[in-house]
Amino acid sequence: MTHDELLLFGERLRRRRTALGMTQEAVAEQVGISLRWYQMIERGENTVSIDTLLGLSRTLTVSVDYLLFGEFANSLANPYAEIVARLTSKLTPAQRENAIRIVELFSDSCK
Numbered sequence: 001m002t003h004d005e006l007l008l009f010g011e012r013l014r015r016r017r018t019a020l021g022m023t024q025e026a027v028a029e030q031v032g033i034s035l036r037w038y039q040m041i042e043r044g045e046n047t048v049s050i051d052t053l054l055g056l057s058r059t060l061t062v063s064v065d066y067l068l069f070g071e072f073a074n075s076l077a078n079p080y081a082e083i084v085a086r087l088t089s090k091l092t093p094a095q096r097e098n099a100i101r102i103v104e105l106f107s108d109s110c111k
Helices: 003-019 024-031 035-042 050-059 064-069 081-088 093-109
Strands: none
Touching: 003 024, 003 035, 003 064, 024 035, 024 050, 050 064, 081 093
């Protein structure tokens, strides 16, 4: 990534994080990186690994495409995405996985 791309990536992270009402600390914790590292990513000073990119995407409930290229994916068009993000933002990764399983089970039982 070029320096300008890193800056745009960081800006998209910051905008999405603030839209969800999340702190930098909360995002860093949920992704499993240090606060300092997250702050450097948000300022465009560091690149991210694939694992970190996927963690950011999950934590901020936004597509990887959006984070990398600024394009909105279908998940953002879903009016429930913000609600789900708000409700799960304080859960640990394991708790979020359990919540997804519960919703999947509920959805399957409704068919």
